[in-house]
Amino acid sequence: MTDRLDQIFVLGKQWLLGQLQGWGLLPADFVPLVSALFSIIFIVVVFAGLFAITTVIERKGLGRIQNRLGPNRVGLPPPFPQLRLAGFGQFIADGIKALIKEDIVPRAADRVVHFLAPVALVVPVLLAYSVLPFGRNMTPIELEAGLLFFFAVGAATELSLFMAGWSSRNKYSLLGAMRAVAQMISYEIPLVLSSLTVVMMVGSLSLPQIVAAQDHYTGTLAHWHIFKPWGFAGCILFLIAALAESNRSPFDLPEAESEIIAGYFVEYSGFKFALFFLGEYLGLFAVSGLGVTLFLGGWTAPFSWLTWIPSWLWFFFKLCALIAVFIWIRGTVPRLRADQLMGLAWKFMLPMALWNIVVAAAWHFTHQAGWHLIVRWLFCAALLVGPYLIFGRAFEAKVGKRTYRYAP
Amino acid sequence: MTIGFLVLATLTVAGALGAMFFRNLVHCALCLVPTFAGLAALFLQLNAEFVGFVQILVYVGAVAILIVFAILLTRGSEPPASAAVRHSAWWGLWVAVVAFVIMAGTILSSLIMSVAELAKPVPTIRRIGDQLMQDYVLPLEVIGLLLTAALIGAVVIAMQEEPKKNGS
Numbered sequence: 001m002t003d004r005l006d007q008i009f010v011l012g013k014q015w016l017l018g019q020l021q022g023w024g025l026l027p028a029d030f031v032p033l034v035s036a037l038f039s040i041i042f043i044v045v046v047f048a049g050l051f052a053i054t055t056v057i058e059r060k061g062l063g064r065i066q067n068r069l070g071p072n073r074v075g076l077p078p079p080f081p082q083l084r085l086a087g088f089g090q091f092i093a094d095g096i097k098a099l100i101k102e103d104i105v106p107r108a109a110d111r112v113v114h115f116l117a118p119v120a121l122v123v124p125v126l127l128a129y130s131v132l133p134f135g136r137n138m139t140p141i142e143l144e145a146g147l148l149f150f151f152a153v154g155a156a157t158e159l160s161l162f163m164a165g166w167s168s169r170n171k172y173s174l175l176g177a178m179r180a181v182a183q184m185i186s187y188e189i190p191l192v193l194s195s196l197t198v199v200m201m202v203g204s205l206s207l208p209q210i211v212a213a214q215d216h217y218t219g220t221l222a223h224w225h226i227f228k229p230w231g232f233a234g235c236i237l238f239l240i241a242a243l244a245e246s247n248r249s250p251f252d253l254p255e256a257e258s259e260i261i262a263g264y265f266v267e268y269s270g271f272k273f274a275l276f277f278l279g280e281y282l283g284l285f286a287v288s289g290l291g292v293t294l295f296l297g298g299w300t301a302p303f304s305w306l307t308w309i310p311s312w313l314w315f316f317f318k319l320c321a322l323i324a325v326f327i328w329i330r331g332t333v334p335r336l337r338a339d340q341l342m343g344l345a346w347k348f349m350l351p352m353a354l355w356n357i358v359v360a361a362a363w364h365f366t367h368q369a370g371w372h373l374i375v376r377w378l379f380c381a382a383l384l385v386g387p388y389l390i391f392g393r394a395f396e397a398k399v400g401k402r403t404y405r406y407a408p
Numbered sequence: 409m410t411i412g413f414l415v416l417a418t419l420t421v422a423g424a425l426g427a428m429f430f431r432n433l434v435h436c437a438l439c440l441v442p443t444f445a446g447l448a449a450l451f452l453q454l455n456a457e458f459v460g461f462v463q464i465l466v467y468v469g470a471v472a473i474l475i476v477f478a479i480l481l482t483r484g485s486e487p488p489a490s491a492a493v494r495h496s497a498w499w500g501l502w503v504a505v506v507a508f509v510i511m512a513g514t515i516l517s518s519l520i521m522s523v524a525e526l527a528k529p530v531p532t533i534r535r536i537g538d539q540l541m542q543d544y545v546l547p548l549e550v551i552g553l554l555l556t557a558a559l560i561g562a563v564v565i566a567m568q569e570e571p572k573k574n575g576s
Binding site: 110113143144145148149151152153154155156158159162163166174178181185188205 | 432434435438441457458461462464465468469470472473476477480532533
């Protein structure tokens with residue numbers, strides 16, 4: 001029973017393909033194509049729906065953190081406007097607004113590039129979803145180099161930021177685009193290096209195999225990578241780099257309203273702005289999904305007595321937990337300045353990520369040398385804490401007592 | 409000559425032609441992106457997964473942005489006043505024909521054309537990793553040194569001069 005619930009989407013897709021073939025609508029040559037099409041439809045519907053709900057939850061969450069209520073009036077469209085639904089109809093209103101707004105393109109702007117920039121953002125981000133394992137046997141495309149594909153496609157999104165900023169023929173746009181591209185390039189290195197430790201320990205670039213390597217239980221606790229010292233440090237580095245890659249607070253200097261008036265997409269209105277917004281959030285979900293896969297065990301349950309819950313539901317819970325953490329961080333931490341942001345990437349996260357690789361190697365070799373688990377854990381944690389303190393303090397260029405300056 | 413190859417080859421060549429003939433330099437740089445993507449897709453068609461994805465990661469993700477930044481930070485971002493094709497197009501055509509004849513001759517007479525279709529090696533990335541760490545470890549280290557030298561050179565060039573303390 002739980003097995004069927006676990007595989008319900010796989011079985012459903014196979015049933016549907018079987019029905020289509022039975023009715024003669026589907027020649028045998030087209031079956032992989034239509035199967036991929038069903039996966040694509042599923043991904044787009046689920047994640048666009050998640051995007052819609054997340055915008056409302058984020059605004060309500062931020063509101064509560066800031067001691068106010070978020071959107072709480074918009075419920076269903078007419079003929080049911082009195083059903084407020086606690087404000088969860090806000091995304092319907094926002095969607096309709098984005099669709100019917102006038103699409104303004106500046107007269108001096110480069111029309112073709114201006115048009116292609118949102119497309120160039122959304123298409124690679126949607127491609128990135130195709131290698132994430134959403135559940136047991138539920139990876140849309142099983143690639144041997146799945147992780148590499150994900151990073152390659154994520155790198156392709158940087159070009160769209162530049163296209164947006166440059167084609168608007170606006171100084172602030174270009175400045176925001178330059179900052180955003182510099183930020184994304186800088187944070188890609190810690191992102192890739194922190195996931196390199198996982199690849200090193202698992203021995204494969206294939207995401208379903210990385211999840212399968214975490215699918216073992218000692219006692220009741222699962223072998224998630226986050227429970228190991230290198231995995232814990234790697235996860236934190238990965239999540240910080242993921243926040244910076246999606247240009248999300250506290251790294252949203254290139255697009256913050258009080259800084260540069262929305263930066264590279266200031267000249268976009270209506271549906272193109274909605275596409276940028278969608279692309280950004282979808283990118284956030286994709287990289288959170290990757291974080292869940294690499295460090296939080298993908299679709300595995302944390303305790304062996306919880307494996308009756310379907311695997312796709314676990315993935316979804318973990319994804320939602322990460323999104324909640326990101327919303328929480330957005331509401332809590334102040335924005336970083338441009339030089340602090342770049343300094344964090346190059347002077348702190350890059351050395352920590354490199355050192356994390358060394359610690360992962362230490363974990364592996366102490367395992368081979370036969371040390372006890374607790375001793376290995378404490379040893380590797382101690383190896384991590386020292387450089388963390390050194391890099392964390394030293395990148396202020398002064399290793400010493402902190403001085404505080406107060407207004408007179 | 410499958411339909412897939414024809415489509416990808418057309419895309420690649422069209423991108424390259426666009427990169428040559430557009431007036432605005434940033435348009436030329438952006439036209440190189442379909443060229444790189446087409447090359448990556450051709451690699452993938454040849455079952456070279458690793459190289460194909462690394463092509464996208466490095467070329468589209470980094471080199472294209474590098475080219476664009478280089479164009480922006482120098483003076484080439486305004487459209488040029490005159491046409492792109494000068495009277496020396498004939499010399500360019502000759503050089504292109506000679507280069508094409510040499511490359512086509514080399515490829516057609518090489519070993520690849522005479523060997524029958526190779527079987528796909530199964531775990532390709534593991535084989536690449538093994539080869540890099542065993543047979544080709546010395547070139548790998550030399551490339552690492554080269555990249556480090558380039559990185560240090562870039563930092564030195566971009567570093568601001570220290571202001572002189574005591575005049576002059």
